[in-house]
Amino acid sequence: MKPRIATCSLAGCFGCHMSILDIDERILKLAELVDFDRSPINDFKHITTRCAVGIIEGGCCNEENVHVLHEFRENCDNLVSLGDCAISGGIPALRNNIPLEECLETAYLNNPGIYNPSGIVPNDEEIPMILKKVYPCHEVVKIDYYIPGCPPPADAIWDVLTALLEGRAPVIAYDSLKYD
Amino acid sequence: MTKNKQTLTITIDGKKIAVEEGITILKAAEKAGIYIPHLCAYKDLIPHGSCRVCSVRVNGRIQASCVQTVSEGMVIESDTAELLEYRRMIVDMLFVEGNHFCMFCEKSGHCELQAMAYRFGITAPQFPYLNPNRDIDLSHPDVFLDHNRCILCGRCVRTSQELDHKNVFQFVNRGHKKRLEVNAKGLAETDLNVTDSVVNACPVGALMKKRVGYEVPIGNRPFDHASIGSEIEKTEGERK
Structure with a gap:
């Protein structure tokens, strides 16, 4: 059986997933090497079986992100933080030094252009509870490898993935190690 | 102050180099084509010694190489696993201490x-x-x-x-x-x-x-392909 890969986007913008697709024709090679488990590519809602590699895009900004991250940690041999949001919280973490109440008020109540006659901040129980601040993944669970970048270069993703699948220690080349 | 400067011999990472008295370890290393990572040391400003990234072992003791001047027979270690680890920790601390959003920083x-x-x-x-x-x-x-x-x-x-x-x-x-x-x-x-x-x-x-951010396209910026300090390391041999 081929090793399985699972991917997900937590508090991310899917830019890192676009960068996975940016490996271009190497994706055919990847399809030969692995099977995809839970991923936006196939829309599986949960991990079905043990995975060799889990790739996490985005940090944790709400309870659901934390649940998904735990599911990945429990079911993946190697967990990889992909991109600056997973590693540092990224753009969503800009709110980390602003009180949460102020953020919600600005988003839903007191900002030019907002139409909200009921004056309610969305609080349906179907909506995951927002966390007080946005956490990088490694502050929630143990992360084994990191690929920085916004988004990470496709070469960095490819190099780390193939190294993990071949049992080598991943090394990101200088030209592919970028924080922007 | 105008008296002739003496030449001293120091050793950096096992390499013997002749240096003039009065200069700092950091400057002496640079002249010999050895890059000691540093952040707060800048051009010819009076050294500050605050970032500690340039820490080296001098005769076994850790010192900031940007403020420590050379003396005869000094044995300096810079490129060791221990010091690289310390420097990494300092850089890590600088990153978590502030709000460094590289993805949109000019x-x-x-x-x-x-x-x-x-x-x-x-x-x-x-x-x-x-x-x-x-x-x-x-x-x-x-x-x-x-x-x-x-x-x-x-x-x-x-x-x-x-x-x-x-x-x-x-x-x-x-x-x-x-x-x-x-x-x-x-x-x-x-x-x-x-x-x-x-x-x-x-x-x-x-x-x-203001108004000059992102002027240089990605790929042409100073550190896109060449690591910091590589211009000093390239000169090794030429300046001796």
Whole structure:
């Protein structure tokens, strides 16, 4: 059986997933090497079986992100933080030094252009509870490898993935190690 | 002061080099084509010794190479696993202590802190983020000061005093409360001019010229392909 890969986007913008697709024709090679488990590519809602590699895009900004991250940690041999949001919280973490109440008020109540006659901040129980601040993944669970970048270069993703699948220690080349 | 300078012999990482007396270990190493990573040391400013990235072992003791002057027979270790680990920790701490959002920073690709992290191969910091609440001073028409990115290296404080002969910046408070301040209510009320040397002195994106961000395309920026310090290491042999 081929090793399985699972991917997900937590508090991310899917830019890192676009960068996975940016490996271009190497994706055919990847399809030969692995099977995809839970991923936006196939829309599986949960991990079905043990995975060799889990790739996490985005940090944790709400309870659901934390649940998904735990599911990945429990079911993946190697967990990889992909991109600056997973590693540092990224753009969503800009709110980390602003009180949460102020953020919600600005988003839903007191900002030019907002139409909200009921004056309610969305609080349906179907909506995951927002966390007080946005956490990088490694502050929630143990992360084994990191690929920085916004988004990470496709070469960095490819190099780390193939190294993990071949049992080598991943090394990101200088030209592919970028924080922007 | 004008007497002839003596030549001394020191050893850096097992390499014997002849140096003139009175210069710092950092400068001596640089002349010999050996790069000792550093952030707060800048050009010929009076060394500050605050960032400790340039720490080396001198005859077994850890010293900041930017402030320690050479003496005869010194044995210096710089490129060791232990010191590389310490330097990495310092850079990690600088990253988590401020709000460093490389993905939209105008300084990205030019930033010495980022370049240092690239050189050390840092993929993620090993300490939790502090997410401090810091201000941005946009009052000046041509220059802005973003405290989120400030690493307290003091290069602006010293450049303003020593090269521009002004006194625009100062540190206030101590310890973890230490922060950079301008000697007025805002930058606009100081005698800072966009042509001052200080505007180019910041190693990070804290003190920046307005309206010139992202001018250099990605791929052509100084640290896109060449690591910080590689220009010094390239000169090895030539300068001997």
